[in-house]
Amino acid sequence: MAKIRNICKYFAMIVGVVILVCIIRTFVLVNITKKKLPKCAKNETLGYFKLNDVIWERFKDTLRMRTVTHEMSEIQQMLNYVIEVHPKIFKSKHVQYEIVNGYSLLIHVQGRDKTLLPYLLASHLDVVPVVEDEWHADPFDATENKDGTIVYARGAIDDKGSLISKLAALEFLLHRGILPKRSFYLGFGHDEEVLGPDGAPHIAKRLIEKDVNKLHFVLDEGMVVMKDVIPGSNKELAVIGVTERGFINLNISVEIHGGHSSIPHRETAVGVLGNAVSRLQYNQMPGRIDSIVAEFLDSLAPELSFPLNVFACNLWLFNPLWWRLFSLDNKLQGVVRTTTAVTIMRAGEKFNVIPSTAWAVVNQRTHHMDTVTQVMKHNKNVINDDRVQINITRRQPPHPISPFDRSTSLPYQVISDTIDQIFDEVVIVPATLVANTDTRCYLNFTKNIYRFNPISLTIEDIATIHAMDERISKKNFERMINFFYHLMWNADRIQPRDLTSNKQEL
Numbered sequence: 001m002a003k004i005r006n007i008c009k010y011f012a013m014i015v016g017v018v019i020l021v022c023i024i025r026t027f028v029l030v031n032i033t034k035k036k037l038p039k040c041a042k043n044e045t046l047g048y049f050k051l052n053d054v055i056w057e058r059f060k061d062t063l064r065m066r067t068v069t070h071e072m073s074e075i076q077q078m079l080n081y082v083i084e085v086h087p088k089i090f091k092s093k094h095v096q097y098e099i100v101n102g103y104s105l106l107i108h109v110q111g112r113d114k115t116l117l118p119y120l121l122a123s124h125l126d127v128v129p130v131v132e133d134e135w136h137a138d139p140f141d142a143t144e145n146k147d148g149t150i151v152y153a154r155g156a157i158d159d160k161g162s163l164i165s166k167l168a169a170l171e172f173l174l175h176r177g178i179l180p181k182r183s184f185y186l187g188f189g190h191d192e193e194v195l196g197p198d199g200a201p202h203i204a205k206r207l208i209e210k211d212v213n214k215l216h217f218v219l220d221e222g223m224v225v226m227k228d229v230i231p232g233s234n235k236e237l238a239v240i241g242v243t244e245r246g247f248i249n250l251n252i253s254v255e256i257h258g259g260h261s262s263i264p265h266r267e268t269a270v271g272v273l274g275n276a277v278s279r280l281q282y283n284q285m286p287g288r289i290d291s292i293v294a295e296f297l298d299s300l301a302p303e304l305s306f307p308l309n310v311f312a313c314n315l316w317l318f319n320p321l322w323w324r325l326f327s328l329d330n331k332l333q334g335v336v337r338t339t340t341a342v343t344i345m346r347a348g349e350k351f352n353v354i355p356s357t358a359w360a361v362v363n364q365r366t367h368h369m370d371t372v373t374q375v376m377k378h379n380k381n382v383i384n385d386d387r388v389q390i391n392i393t394r395r396q397p398p399h400p401i402s403p404f405d406r407s408t409s410l411p412y413q414v415i416s417d418t419i420d421q422i423f424d425e426v427v428i429v430p431a432t433l434v435a436n437t438d439t440r441c442y443l444n445f446t447k448n449i450y451r452f453n454p455i456s457l458t459i460e461d462i463a464t465i466h467a468m469d470e471r472i473s474k475k476n477f478e479r480m481i482n483f484f485y486h487l488m489w490n491a492d493r494i495q496p497r498d499l500t501s502n503k504q505e506l
């Protein structure tokens with residue numbers, strides 16, 4: 001009995017120590033404060049761009065162009081228009097530009113210091129198609145809401161808002177007569193929406209032909225500033241994509257005896273394929289918390305309420321809890337594991353004939369911690385049926401992780417500092433982008449590749465991307481211009497700004 005009492009005593013002591021460590025870590029981590037740059041609106045040295053009707057109408061004009069991928073005449077029209085309405089840029093002696101592969105655009109802004117590595121800001125001219133009946137307004141008419149503060153149109157967010165705001169920022173910079181020290185490029189591809197071979201791949205090729213083999217960093221479209229994400233906090237989350245998932249397309253097929261449906265075999269191609277597909281869906285790859293999610297939770301911890309903040313500050317103990325939480329959420333599971341989705345199934349022609357073949361297409365979005373071999377081994381083990389043929393038809397590896405330590409990575413710091421200047425009280429976090437962008441074409445130019453749109457969106461706004469009623473507010477558009485304008489200044493820095501003065505170490 002005394003022995004049991006002793007065991008209980010020791011167990012209680014261990015639990016007590018663990019709780020104490022958790023509480024101390026939570027207290028210290030949530031109280032770390034970092035130095036921020038002052039807000040831009042109050043920073044008169046740089047100036048703040050105030051949106052006017054001319055720029056807004058220009059933007060709306062581009063939204064009226066139906067630049068759906070492969071609609072070459074519309075893309076051509078947008079290119080011509082963009083060049084025509086920005087004479088300050090395209091006639092400047094500091095700017096060179098060229099049309100790449102017929103429809104993409106590469107702009108070079110020559111900085112004052114040629115020894116500094118240039119950077120690239122990327123966007124795309126094309127948009128995805130629309131289902132017009134679903135929209136409440138014509139998707140290519142740039143319809144405004146009643147008080148004229150929001151415009152509805154395909155491409156408003158993805159990606160004309162970003163493209164036109166970069167040009168407006170550059171125009172403002174040139175208008176103020178100040179040239180940055182560091183050179184930079186604007187690269188606008190024309191077939192991003194189909195991950196096509198004709199736009200960004202040719203821009204990358206052209207850069208190499210111009211002897212630009214290295215870039216300081218690349219910033220492309222991607223994640224956004226999100227509202228209503230943190231329970232119990234008004235703060236927004238500025239999410240910077242530091243990597244991108246890869247993908248594997250599989251063709252899964254079964255070929256066995258068919259026949260007349262009146263005398264069926266016990267097993268048919270359709271049944272075997274159905275089982276295989278079902279097993280894949282219900283046995284997803286295991287999840288885990290990687291360094292990106294760990295940093296995400298670390299940055300988020302001060303904003304979380306009890307006990308979530310304790311869980312976030314003590315991943316050494318609560319790691320399994322977090323990956324389970326992420327895995328259970330459809331939208332979040334992609335950041336902790338490779339996901340599997342069946343997208344096409346085909347079999348049979350006639351109601352009374354059992355088909356001898358059946359096939360399906362499976363799309364797996366691969367997490368950077370999983371290799372193709374590991375994923376295929378998992379698929380084979382899960383299906384566990386030699387009659388099922390599994391073939392890879394197309395694949396793209398996940399992107400490497402770009403540095404996201406704000407005190408040592410200069411490009412990450414430059415982007416984060418600019419976010420702090422433009423947005424009120426946001427929490428900046430790294431994350432894995434679950435979609436794909438043109439950044440795949442620039443992986444050999446730099447390890448610093450970031451995917452971020454400086455735009456503040458609600459969950460409902462985000463749902464309009466590639467869907468109905470895509471829209472952007474004037475406030476967001478103005479903020480995007482200011483973000484890129486300030487970024488063009490901040491990118492001149494050659495060393496990370498010191499952030500350590502009031503940071504405590506744990």
Ligand SMILES: [Zn+2]
Pocket residue numbers: 124158159192221
């Ligand atoms: Zn896009």
